[in-house]
Amino acid sequence: MAELTLDGVSVSYGDAVALSDVHLDVADGEFFTLVGPSGCGKTTTLRSIAGFETPDAGELSFAGREMTGVPPEERDVGVVFQNYALFPHMSVAENVGYGLRFHAVDDPEARVAELLSLVDLEGFGDRDPTELSGGQQQRVSLARALAPEPDVLLLDEPMSALDARLREELRREVRRIQTELGITTVYVTHDQEEALAVSDRVAVMHDGRVEQVGTPREVYREPASRFVASFVGENNLFDGERVDGGVRVDGSTFTVEGLDAAGPDTGGHATLCVRPEHLRRDAAENRFAVTVEQSEFLGEATRVHCDWNDRTVVWRTDSAVPERGAEVTLGFASDDGQLL
Amino acid sequence: MSRREWPGLSADRTLRSIAVAVTAVTAVVLLLVLYFPVGTVFVEAFGGARPFDSFASTLTDPFYTGVLAELFARPFAVGTHLDNVFAWFAGVSVGPDGVDTPPLSKGLFGFTAYQALLSTLASVAIGLPGAYILANYEFRGRRTLRSLTIVPFVLPGIMVASGFYAAFGQAGLLNDVLALVGLGPQRLIETNPLFVVVLAHAFYNAPLVTRVATAAWESVDYRAVETARSLGASRRRAFRDVVLPQLTPAIATGALLTFLFTFLTFPIVLAIGGLELATVEVWVYYQLTEVLAFEEAATLAVLETAISLGVTYAYLRYESAQRSTSPGEGPPREPLFGRASDAAASWLARSRVVRALDARRLAIAGYAVVVFVLFVGPLGAMVLEGLTDGSGLTLRHYEFLVQRQAAGASFQTKPLPAIRNSLLFGVATVAVAVPMGLVVSVASTGEGRWRSLLETATMLPFAVSGIVFGIGLLRGLVFGISLPGGWRFVIAGGVAIVAAHAVAAYPFVVRNVAPQLAGVDPRLVESARSLGASRVRAFLDVELRLAATGLVAGAAFAFAISIGEFDSTVILASDVAGDTVTYTMPVAVERYLGRRFGPAMAMGTVLLVVTAVSFVVVDRLGGRVERG
Numbered sequence: 024m025a026e027l028t029l030d031g032v033s034v035s036y037g038d039a040v041a042l043s044d045v046h047l048d049v050a051d052g053e054f055f056t057l058v059g060p061s062g063c064g065k066t067t068t069l070r071s072i073a074g075f076e077t078p079d080a081g082e083l084s085f086a087g088r089e090m091t092g093v094p095p096e097e098r099d100v101g102v103v104f105q106n107y108a109l110f111p112h113m114s115v116a117e118n119v120g121y122g123l124r125f126h127a128v129d130d131p132e133a134r135v136a137e138l139l140s141l142v143d144l145e146g147f148g149d150r151d152p153t154e155l156s157g158g159q160q161q162r163v164s165l166a167r168a169l170a171p172e173p174d175v176l177l178l179d180e181p182m183s184a185l186d187a188r189l190r191e192e193l194r195r196e197v198r199r200i201q202t203e204l205g206i207t208t209v210y211v212t213h214d215q216e217e218a219l220a221v222s223d224r225v226a227v228m229h230d231g232r233v234e235q236v237g238t239p240r241e242v243y244r245e246p247a248s249r250f251v252a253s254f255v256g257e258n259n260l261f262d263g264e265r266v267d268g269g270v271r272v273d274g275s276t277f278t279v280e281g282l283d284a285a286g287p288d289t290g291g292h293a294t295l296c297v298r299p300e301h302l303r304r305d306a307a308e309n310r311f312a313v314t315v316e317q318s319e320f321l322g323e324a325t326r327v328h329c330d331w332n333d334r335t336v337v338w339r340t341d342s343a344v345p346e347r348g349a350e351v352t353l354g355f356a357s358d359d360g361q362l363l
Numbered sequence: 364m365s366r367r368e369w370p371g372l373s374a375d376r377t378l379r380s381i382a383v384a385v386t387a388v389t390a391v392v393l394l395l396v397l398y399f400p401v402g403t404v405f406v407e408a409f410g411g412a413r414p415f416d417s418f419a420s421t422l423t424d425p426f427y428t429g430v431l432a433e434l435f436a437r438p439f440a441v442g443t444h445l446d447n448v449f450a451w452f453a454g455v456s457v458g459p460d461g462v463d464t465p466p467l468s469k470g471l472f473g474f475t476a477y478q479a480l481l482s483t484l485a486s487v488a489i490g491l492p493g494a495y496i497l498a499n500y501e502f503r504g505r506r507t508l509r510s511l512t513i514v515p516f517v518l519p520g521i522m523v524a525s526g527f528y529a530a531f532g533q534a535g536l537l538n539d540v541l542a543l544v545g546l547g548p549q550r551l552i553e554t555n556p557l558f559v560v561v562l563a564h565a566f567y568n569a570p571l572v573t574r575v576a577t578a579a580w581e582s583v584d585y586r587a588v589e590t591a592r593s594l595g596a597s598r599r600r601a602f603r604d605v606v607l608p609q610l611t612p613a614i615a616t617g618a619l620l621t622f623l624f625t626f627l628t629f630p631i632v633l634a635i636g637g638l639e640l641a642t643v644e645v646w647v648y649y650q651l652t653e654v655l656a657f658e659e660a661a662t663l664a665v666l667e668t669a670i671s672l673g674v675t676y677a678y679l680r681y682e683s684a685q686r687s688t689s690p691g692e693g694p695p696r697e698p699l700f701g702r703a704s705d706a707a708a709s710w711l712a713r714s715r716v717v718r719a720l721d722a723r724r725l726a727i728a729g730y731a732v733v734v735f736v737l738f739v740g741p742l743g744a745m746v747l748e749g750l751t752d753g754s755g756l757t758l759r760h761y762e763f764l765v766q767r768q769a770a771g772a773s774f775q776t777k778p779l780p781a782i783r784n785s786l787l788f789g790v791a792t793v794a795v796a797v798p799m800g801l802v803v804s805v806a807s808t809g810e811g812r813w814r815s816l817l818e819t820a821t822m823l824p825f826a827v828s829g830i831v832f833g834i835g836l837l838r839g840l841v842f843g844i845s846l847p848g849g850w851r852f853v854i855a856g857g858v859a860i861v862a863a864h865a866v867a868a869y870p871f872v873v874r875n876v877a878p879q880l881a882g883v884d885p886r887l888v889e890s891a892r893s894l895g896a897s898r899v900r901a902f903l904d905v906e907l908r909l910a911a912t913g914l915v916a917g918a919a920f921a922f923a924i925s926i927g928e929f930d931s932t933v934i935l936a937s938d939v940a941g942d943t944v945t946y947t948m949p950v951a952v953e954r955y956l957g958r959r960f961g962p963a964m965a966m967g968t969v970l971l972v973v974t975a976v977s978f979v980v981v982d983r984l985g986g987r988v989e990r991g
Contacts, residue, residue: 075889095892102893108886112908121904125895164890171895 026051026207027072027175032081034067041067043231044081049209051086054201056210058218059228060254065211068228069177072209074098085174096125098175101168105180107160109152115139115163116148122171138166141200158189165197169204176201176208182217194221215255219243227251249363252296257326259302259336260363265293270362273332277309280358294363297355299326299339306354313351318344329353381899389802396854396862400835401827405668407838408661421662428470472666475626475642478557482564482625483618489565489737490572490617492730497573498580500727502699509577512570515738517920518974519927520567521949524634525956525967526741527563528552529748534960536744539751556636563631566737568624572617579613580606581693588694612681619678623671627828630929630949634956643667644930648830652934664831675826699727742971749964760961764969767962778966780944781951782973785926788861788947789977792925793918795865800872800917804880804910805902807873824870829863829930836863837934857945860935864925871924872917879913880906919977926974929953948973 027049034042042064049055057065070076071083074095083090090098101122109118116135123131139145142162152160161181168176178197182190198221201208212218218225219239226236227250235247246252253260263272269279270293277295313329313336325344329336329351338353345351408418421427497509515523530536531551541547552559583606591601629644638649643663650660749760764778771777824832840854840862854862883906891901907914929949936946946954948970955963 073889073893075892094897095889096895096897098893100893102890104886104890106884106886108884108890110887110891110905121891121896122894167890167894173893177893 026053026086027055027209028082028084028087029068029072030082030084032068032071032078032083034064034071034076034078040231042071042078045231045233047226047233047236049207051207052205054198054208054210054221054223056212056218056222056225057228058212058215058225058255061213063228064231065213065228066179067231069179069209069211072175073100073102073177099171099173100175100177101171101173102177103161103164103168103179103181105183107152107157107164107184109160109163109167111152113152114148115144115150115152115155118152118163119148119166119170121167126171128171134170138170141169142166142196157185158193161185161193162196165200169200169206174207176206178208178210180211180213182212182214190217197221219255227255229254245361246296246363249294252294252361252363257299257337257339259295259297259299261295261297261334263293263295265291265362269357269360270295273334275311277360278357279360279362296361296363297359299337300324301355301359302336302338302340302353303355304340304351304353306356308354308357309360310352310354313338313353315345315347315349315351317347385798385802386806389799392799392862393866396836396840397824397832397866400839401668401832402835403839404661404831404835405665407658408665418662418666421659421666425470427663428472471641471643471646471663472670474640475644476670478560478564478632478640478642479622479625479628481557481561482568482628483621485561485565486568486572486621487614487618489733490569491576491614492727493569493573493734494576494580496699496727496730497577499694499696500699501696505696509574512574512577515567515570517923517927518567519929519949519952519970520630521634521929521952521956522745522927522967522970522974523563523566523741524631525952525963526745527559527566527631527635528956528960529744529964529967530741531559532960534748536740536747552635556640560628560632560635560640562737563635563741564621564625564628566741567631568617568621569737571620572614575613575617575620576610579610583609583693585694616678616681619674619681623674623678623825626674627667627671629828629830630953634953644828644830647828647834648934651830651834660834664828664834668827668831671826671828699724745964745967745971749961749968752961760959760965763959763962764965776946776951776954777944778951778969781946781948781966782969784857784945785948785970785973788857788864789922789925791857791861792864792868793921795861796868796872796921797914797918799865800869800876800921801914803869803873804877807877824867829867829928830934832863832866833931833934836931841935860932860945860947861925863931863935864928865921867928867931868921868924871920872914875917875920876910876913879910883909922977923974926970926977 027047029045029047032042032045033040045064045068047055047068057068059065067076071078074090074093078091085098110121113121116139119138120131120135123134128134135148136145139148142165144159144162144166147155147159147163152163155163161184165181181197182193185193194217210218210221219242222239224236224238225242227234227242229250235242235251237245237247242251242255246255246258249260252258261270261272263270266276269277271277272295279295311331313331316328316330316335318325318327324339324341327338327340327344329338336353338351493512497505528535531549532538533548533550533553537551538548541549588601588605591605592598596604626642627644628642629648632640632642632645633648636645638645641649644667647660647663647667650656650663750756750758752759767775768777768779836854836859841859842853844853887905887909888901891905892898896904926947927949928947932947933950933953936944936950948966952963952966952970955966
């Protein structure tokens with residue numbers, strides 16, 4: 024049985040709909056991520072799970088137990104916020120121990136020490152939260168959320184306030200701790216790269232709806248919608264006409280493999296998706312000539328913006344890049360393209 | 364999510380029912396001791412043969428409304444009114460002595476507004492330079508001075524009046540000093556009482572203007588000034604285009620508050636100007652206590668309240684406009700004294716820089732002298748006059764107080780009961796006003812229409828005069844309300860006074876606590892709740908703890924307001940022989956002031972000491988709570 028189930032959950036503020044008809048199943052011990060641009064409803068979903076928002080419709084249950092009307096303090100969830108939300112008038116140890124006041128624990132002090140060591144902050148108990156760095160404060164916040172041994176851990180953009188290097192370090196740490204404890208975790212982020220990197224499964228959200236749920240690989244390789252295709256990773260999207268075996272765009276026909284009957288009808292509208300890293304100069308199929316416009320050197324590769332019939336084509340390459348204005352012929356393997 | 368809300372309140376029935384219950388109790392208290400008494404006064408004003416008779420006769424009486432009386436009497440005779448205006452302008456003559464205008468009868472309301480306007484202008488003129496200095500210069504004691512600007516506001520009005528008496532009165536300090544150099548005596552209070560009243564009002568309100576303007580100046584985003592400068596604006600132009608627009612709402616707020624307070628002024632005018640300078644408030648008091656013309660007093664009170672509510676509304680509008688501006692870092696502060704780098708500069712550059720700076724610093728020094736004379740002068744004079752008679756230092760006046768305490772007849776005003784009552788009422792006021800203020804703060808942290816309604820209701824004690832409120836309490840609750848079944852509901856004596864003080868004081872608790880409560884990150888509460896705390900527990904563990912300094916500051920205000928409250932206390936205080944007397948220190952000062960100058964000053968000094976000590980005690984307490 025799923026640990027956490029949302030069945031048709033909707034939330035609105037007056038006329039504004041924040042969530043409409045959201046269905047999600049999160050398995051026991053899973054690291055599940057809600058990703059999407061700001062205003063997509065991912066934080067509202069998390070707040071509904073925590074009990075801070077009351078859905079207008081739908082059911083929300085933990086391990087089969089209906090949670091509607093259950094106040095946050097009786098849900099056994101741990102919450103970590105982006106801004107840490109540490110109690111400024113309490114020491115680090117008091118912060119971590121706060122939840123233990125409401126739970127029967129044999130030796131609260133030992134438990135606090137254990138958690139501080141779990142997040143690598145032994146000996147920081149007597150400090151004021153304000154004396155710590157952002158990353159340290161976020162670890163304290165994580166320790167505090169984990170102290171009462173919650174059934175579900177909810178993380179609301181916990182890394183967004185940290186700089187890039189620290190963010191990567193901390194997200195590996197969070198993942199390590201989550202795996203160690205085997206705790207069911209719902210993670211909210213607007214950063215699709217982060218979502219792909221840490222999650223067991225990802226739900227991509229847009230305009231208060233879930234667009235696609237899947238493993239990071241599925242979401243990246245087989246986006247279910249135009250929004251997912253453009254939001255997760257970089258993508259080239261070409262609108263064209265569905266023809267037998269592929270798609271016709273501006274008079275050029277591209278073949279795409281693995282098309283099934285469920286795809287767009289022949290003669291109908293279709294969108295071709297090709298990842299920038301799948302475009303190659305030495306590809307044998309699906310070749311088309313583009314003009315180089317601008318290139319950005321990224322270190323391990325170069326991102327090149329090209330023009331093709333007044334469309335922008337993004338091409339990613341790790342070899343030398345022709346000069347601006349040069350004509351290049353690119354192509355892609357038919358099993359790398361996808362039709363929407 | 365950008366949307367802020369009261370997290371999970373709807374989900375928590377416990378806190379809601381507690382909040383509803385406590386709010387209901389508070390509402391009943393407010394209804395009983397604020398709205399009901401004020402209501403009884405207002406009802407009285409409509410008691411004529413036809414409901415608006417009394418208003419018509421007041422508005423058309425030139426004694427009250429001056430030249431406007433005719434306008435109110437015949438509102439549609441536009442031609443006549445225009446002729447009058449032209450006639451007045453025709454009477455203006457420009458001669459060698461300047462512009463000469465025909466007399467313009469202002470009436471009681473006109474005069475009240477006129478002196479309020481003068482007081483406002485004086486307060487802004489004296490207050491603004493202070494804000495400039497506090498926001499732009501760094502010097503030792505700047506922070507202390509900045510926090511001291513709140514003090515005059517809570518000083519008892521009657522004590523300030525005594526101070527100005529001690530400084531400018533016939534036997535006052537100024538004349539003593541003038542006599543030393545063979546000048547004087549001046550008779551400023553007798554010949555130009557309006558000047559002294561305006562000065563006394565500036566004593567109260569200039570620091571208020573300084574306070575709000577400093578706060579605004581310190582939160583101006585100076586990167587905007589630097590941007591303007593880099594785009595080619597001169598220093599002066601950048602000030603006019605960037606800084607000034609951000610200061611204007613604050614100055615308007617300060618000016619409107621000053622106008623409101625001085626429009627409702629009472630003890631200062633009563634003590635310094637007397638009936639000759641009567642404002643509406645003083646006249647209401649006079650009508651009530653001397654002439655016993657209740658309906659007339661009530662009518663005046665309603666008109667007065669209508670005007671002050673209008674000003675309050677304008678004030679709230681401006682204040683909210685001010686709150687919406689984004690906070691910045693404020694100007695970089697320049698040291699006020701000495702610049703080590705000047706010494707190293709070349710002679711030419713140094714002399715030019717030093718000369719320019721000296722002109723500015725000289726002006727600041729001059730301003731400091733004015734401030735010292737205006738603020739320290741009256742209080743110093745009061746202390747000094749309490750310790751001197753015509754011939755030199757003496758403890759005679761204090762001896763008088765001691766003797767009066769030991770041997771005074773029961774109908775005489777004794778010092779010890781006054782001190783005891785003031786302290787007792789002060790403590791009781793804190794005990795009532797702090798919980799009241801806390802509840803209203805919690806309720807007003809919500810959203811929407813409910814909130815602005817509450818905010819206005821909270822401000823009502825500012826807009827209703829103490830006299831009106833005192834009369835209402837007296838007529839409504841002290842005399843008693845008949846209940847069915849032959850019962851009478853009566854609140855009298857000390858309880859009535861504490862009720863009056865608490866109602867006057869609780870808005871200050873709200874204004875200290877509500878911003879702190881509103882500033883608590885809702886995620887702190889959510890964190891506490893997800894960790895297992897109920898809504899009530901989260902409120903106690905998180906919000907209340909984080910608003911503790913506001914609560915302590917609110918308590919200090921409540922205490923100071925109670926100690927200094929005069930307007931309604933003077934109406935409610937009784938000293939019926941045999942009964943427990945309920946007069947307070949300010950009332951005692953006023954009673955002595957009429958007959959014995961020296962002892963009044965001595966009593967005023969005692970009041971000053973008690974007020975100062977209580978402030979220091981609460982300040983220390985506040986410091987401890989803050990650290991703990």
